[in-house]
Amino acid sequence: xxxxxxxxxxxxxxxxxxxxxxxxxxxxxxxxxxxxxxxxxxxxxxxxxxxxxxxxxxxxxxxxxxxxxxxxxxxxxxxxxxxxxxxxxxxxxxxxxxxxxxxxxxxxxxxxxxxxxxxxxxxxxxxxxxxxxxxxxxxxxxxxxxxxxxxxxxxxxxxxxxxxxxxxxxxxxxxxxxxxxxxxxxxxxxxxxxxxxxxxxxxxxxxxxxxxxxxxxxxxxxxxxxxxxxxxxxxxxxxxxxxxxxxxxxxxxxxxxxxxxxxxxxxxxxxxxxxxxxxxxxxxxxxxxxxxxxxxxxxxxxxxxxxxxxxxxxxxxxxxxxxxxxxxxxxxxxxxxxx
Numbered sequence: 001x002x003x004x005x006x007x008x009x010x011x012x013x014x015x016x017x018x019x020x021x022x023x024x025x026x027x028x029x030x031x032x033x034x035x036x037x038x039x040x041x042x043x044x045x046x047x048x049x050x051x052x053x054x055x056x057x058x059x060x061x062x063x064x065x066x067x068x069x070x071x072x073x074x075x076x077x078x079x080x081x082x083x084x085x086x087x088x089x090x091x092x093x094x095x096x097x098x099x100x101x102x103x104x105x106x107x108x109x110x111x112x113x114x115x116x117x118x119x120x121x122x123x124x125x126x127x128x129x130x131x132x133x134x135x136x137x138x139x140x141x142x143x144x145x146x147x148x149x150x151x152x153x154x155x156x157x158x159x160x161x162x163x164x165x166x167x168x169x170x171x172x173x174x175x176x177x178x179x180x181x182x183x184x185x186x187x188x189x190x191x192x193x194x195x196x197x198x199x200x201x202x203x204x205x206x207x208x209x210x211x212x213x214x215x216x217x218x219x220x221x222x223x224x225x226x227x228x229x230x231x232x233x234x235x236x237x238x239x240x241x242x243x244x245x246x247x248x249x250x251x252x253x254x255x256x257x258x259x260x261x262x263x264x265x266x267x268x269x270x271x272x273x274x275x276x277x278x279x280x281x282x283x284x285x286x287x288x289x290x291x292x293x294x295x296x297x298x299x300x301x302x303x304x305x306x307x308x309x310x311x312x313x314x315x316x317x318x319x320x321x322x323x324x325x326x327x328x329x330x331x332x333x334x335x336x337x338x339x
Contacts (some may be wrong), residue, residue, distance in 0.1 A: 049074055055100045061107030065089075069098030075112050077123065092127040094119060100143040104168060105152055111168075113140040118156050120168060131171050135164050142185045147192030157183035157197060179205060265295055274304040275311050282319040289327055 049070035059065035064080040075098055076088035096115030103110055109130070110121045118133040118140055136158040146153045146165070153174065154166040159182035165175035181199035188195055195207045262270070264284070268277035281287050281295045299305040312320065 049076070054098055055113075057101050057103055059103050059107050060105055067101050067103065067110060069094070069101040069112060069114070071097045073098065073114070075101055075110070075121075077110075090123065090127050092121055097139075099139065099141050102143040102145065102154070104154070105145065109168070111143055111154055113143050113156060115139060116158070118143065118154070118166065120171075131168075133164075133166055133173070135173055135176075136160055136162060138182075141183060144186050144188055146188040146195070147190070155186055155188070157186045159183065159200070163197060263291070265291070269295070269298060274299055274302065275308045278308050279312070279316050279319075282316070282323060289323075289330075292323060293327075 049068065049072050051070050051072035053068050053070045055069035057067050059067070065077065066080070067075060067077045069075045073094050073096060075092040075094055077090040079089050082089075092110075092112070094112045094114045094117075096117060098112055098114040100113040101110065102112075104120075108122065108124045110123050112119050112121065116134055116136045116138055118136075119129060120131040120133075122128040122130050133156075136156065138158050138160040140156050140158045142157050144155050146155050148165075151167070151169070154168050155163060156166065157163050161179045161182055163177040163179065163183065163186060164173055166172070167174050179197065179199065181201050181203060183197050184200055185198040186196070193209045195209070197205050199205070265277045265281040265287075268274075268280060277295055278299065281292050296305065299308055309317075309320065
């Protein structure tokens with residue numbers, strides 16, 4: 001089988017659902033070709049729409065039925081058993097430029113996406129609108145189906161960067177996931193375990209679903225809980241192995257400077273309480289002569305020594321004179337200027 005050069009999109013039917021495979025080739029213009037793969041014959045439908053055909057999808061229940069969506073706001077259902085050039089079986093007006101169309105698993109419901117709206121239609125009832133979803137802020141670009149446990153969800157992506165999961169059995173949005181770039185396409189594996197989305201900057205994001213439901217108690221739905229391998233269970237701190245576990249591979253230790261415990265006279269100097277600092281260092285019995293000289297030198301540097309001495313009372317002055325009489329003759333005391 002060889003499609004013509006003007007073909008832009010090819011939509012094969014599901015092999016498991018049809019004994020006779022079909023392939024739908026849609027051009028960017030206003031025509032399409034329907035291929036019977038088993039005998040390489042082609043049915044050509046022209047003048048399907050009045051504008052570019054943007055989307056197409058086969059029916060999951062009939063090998064001869066397919067749907068097309070166009071920028072003329074129209075969604076049309078076709079039957080390949082009819083002669084070429086025949087009119088559509090059903091025509092629906094979506095109301096916006098149609099970006100994506102998709103049959104739901106029963107084949108009786110049809111989902112269409114255009115603008116920021118996703119609509120559900122009852123095909124059997126003649127195209128009756130059932131529900132309209134407007135959860136995206138910008139144009140919805142693609143639709144797909146995803147298996148979640150025993151249910152099936154309708155997923156939509158948009159250029160607003162969001163992937164939304166819609167439960168069409170309850171008509172409820174069950175999950176929302178944001179990406180850093182506008183999304184153009186989305187696909188899921190048949191088992192529902194692998195997800196791939198494509199963005200407008202050429203990047204692709206792939207996710208693998210968790211095999212277990214360890215996080216069912218967390219806030220939000222875990223239907224689409226995607227992750228790399230599960231984190232290890234933290235070790236109990238009561239266990240001695242916790243203290244011998246060593247550094248993890250991703251840990252980066254920042255060593256904080258050890259807090260120095262200051263003595264009382266040092267704390268008073270930091271508060272600029274000069275007289276109190278001098279009295280404190282003189283009264284403390286455990287204070288060494290070196291500490292007293294250090295305080296005196298600091299007061300000399302700050303030019304506060306004379307003021308401190310002039311404000312001492314008799315008892316405090318006696319402490320200072322006692323220290324001077326004992327240590328003034330020491331060589332290491334002679335170098336204190338201003339004392």
